[in-house]
Amino acid sequence: MFKGGEKKFTLNDSGSPHVVQHGFLKYPTRLNFYDDAPLFDISIEEFETAAIDRLRILAEIESSAARNRTWEELKTVTNAQCAKYLPLNSNTAKNNDIESERRKDHLGHFILRLAFCRSEDLRRRFIKAETTLFKVRYEGDVFSEREQFLNSRDFNWVPVTKAEKQEHWNELLSSYHGSKIEAERRKAFEAEKYYKVKWTRVPDLVEKRRVFLAGGWAFVPGREQSSIIYHEFEVHIEKALEITARMLPRLDEDTRLMPILDNLSQGFLAGISSEWSNPAGENADELKAEMIDDLSKKHFPMCMRTLHDSLMRDNHLKHFGRLQYGLFLKVLGLSVEEAIVFWRKSFSRITDDKFNKEYKYNIRHSYGLEGKRANYPAKSCLQILTPGPSDHGCPYRHYSVENLQSALLSTYSHRGLTSADLPEIMAQVKAGHFHVACTRVFEITHSSRGVKKGEGIGGGESVTHPNQYAARSMELDKPQVEGEAMVIEA
Template sequence: MYQAAKHSSKLQKNGLDDDLSLVEGSTSASHRLSLYDQPPLYDITVEDFETSALDRLRILAEIESSAARNRSWEETKQVTITQCGKYLPLNSNSALGIDLQSERRKDQLGHFVLRLAFCRSEELRRRFVKAETTLFRVRYETDDSNERRAFLDSKDFNWISVGSEEKNKYQAQLTHFAPGKSDTERENAFKSEPFYKVKWTTIPDLVDKRKVFMKGGFAYVPAREQASIIYAAFEERLDAALLATSRAIPLVDEETRLNPILDNLAQGFTAGVPSDWHFPLCMRVLHQTLRRDRHIQHFGRLHYGLFLKVLGLKIDEAIIFWRKSFAGGKGSDKFDKEYRYNIRHSFGLEGGRRNYPAKNCLQLHTAHEAGCPYRQLENSPENLQSALLSTYSGQGLTLDDLPEIMTQVKKKAYHVACTRVFEITHSRHVKKGEGLGDGESVTHPNQYAARSIELEKDSQEPKMEVD
């Protein structure tokens, strides 16, 4: 995938600025499922490069949101299927009247673009692998059984089919892992159940749950647990591929057109927050700090926590979100001791039991810590402009927009600057001067977010045609 940077330089010289030639040739995908072991082999436009990645990012962000909200597997699967239907449909070979190759090209391209964006740090690689593995699992469970078997037959998962002689040799041990409530039921199931042998280190989840028999460094896996081998193989190969891509990333860093796109994609991968929700800069800065440092100071936690509460985050979800955000969920005792009380207090469940409201813009303007970035960075215009571009360049804000915004900042009209950013990033729905709609200006971070979510939902709802 990273060959794109090399080839795009050649295209620039030929005057073809809008194209990125990845590798000469074409590609086709025989199966709906993929291990993404070969990069795309076709030319793309910069627009396709970004669009395919953003649509896939919506799916991965919703998967992270499901984890942060502690959704069950069935709930996560259903939400993911729904999101895929909107942004990343991927039909089986048996589907009629569908351009399957177009769907699979977009799926492949989006995956490899995001590899470039998320290979740059260990934390990003870990989160990307986890979300992609979940997406693969959803597709695996919902795939046509015959097509899934054809996919498995086409790949080498490094398993060894256990022959009848070896199976009988360990019958006493293997029967224990056959399904059934009685010895007779398990013995009957054992006779028809195939077993596969893999290195035990490749399936730690089954080993931890004691669902396999181990002997001589190998785990004997019953066929009904075969999916665990496949998920582990997907995760292991993607992890290795990301590491290899990270070592080759200097080739892409030479390509200035791609860097802003990749940087924005990486910053937009926010746990617990769907990627199509546009937050005001004050809350985006706090979230980015939390993702980067695994911690934010007291007033940052207060402001961002109240913002999320008003947005709809429940107390149980909030505790899960903050625990996972701090040091990757480690140090549970320390978290409970130092932070849990304050979170419950902000929900009115401790102390004076006052249900605190989220801070409005005026309160953030006067805050000395974790306040309005337009005010706090007023004397550091380069930093403010950099923050705006890194946060909103993927949502339509460009260098040409900055002078107008900075003019309002210099006038100390911070709310006007923020409102103009909203208009620019929501230009499909509002025009310049309309603010949030009907000329209303931004006066509260939750007002900004709620209006953004409302506009996004309206744009996705089917419109009724009237004759």
């Protein structure tokens, strides 16, 4: 599966690693049941990229379900995420490396199998998200390519003959859902093809009474054929995950893979975010130390607002809280010179000599100006959600119910959040969807800026990084500020 020293690893059908020769797979269609493991060599970097980009999409699918989005809304958001992180173009697309796209899709699926096979809960969530992704792709696929995919597999359905259809005519017609106009419905029914499958393969259609049952068989109209395919996909992935789980202990000896898989399995907790960077040094010239307090009240997510308030109250922050908040401000656009001014003013109870000796070096170090001169990124929601001291964790996860509700009202009441909004937010918290709760708070507190429920930080995307939250909030505020300035000048 990846290159490491002289060995080249891949995954066999059970999901366990073994050494192989160079291989190459063709992908005739975009739709894939992922029957065969990828048989090609990759680097650790490609391993991580393929998995993380796919996990971004699956995490957003689960977030959409938690936010009760309609099917059409979910499709819109999922397609937008796929276009950004995991594009799959049709065979007729020009100027696209179709093989490379499908290879990445194939690879990412199998890597996430390894990450999410290790518990019943992870398997259940992975199967649900993957099946939803398959449904979105199936509905949006080109008809000819979808037919090519269906013809490439044996779905073990039996076409219903004309004689059988005639025999059960009345029963089939009564269960047929179509136009409310009887003449149109009957005409569509007469032209409809039917397939027989064991009723256990279409439980959703049985539940909705959309099929006729006879002798243990379900008579499925062609328009409902997709239900057979979706159920087949779900069962196929479930069996594959169970096999992979039994084989996973073989990977324990590989110290390179297990940490990556451990991190990936946490991906549903807060979505997946790339290292957030400040595009082209935006705000670098305009963000000053004296502006931070006001910005925190208007634009900071609750985790950073909590750190800021603690700093203002105590004139001090513990090391990890200081590191987390300092990197957040750095990426927000605060220069190192202004950062030194900000922290010196905030640490007002100590002398200049103590500040210069114990804190100034660390500030410059976080900007890559001391030590190994690394450009440290700000922490993402996933990193912040990792259990730790309450002064630098995620309030939605680490606060008690009572404290969280009080903190939400005291922090955001001036931005339009009321007690009537709390039940919806707390329901997401209790379900473990912490980043969804934060996203909903963003929507509520920015409704006056035109943000509607379900839009998230834009395009339906959920909050996955504190800087993402703050940057979007500041961006939404700019048009109004500029408009007000124009009115004053006039």
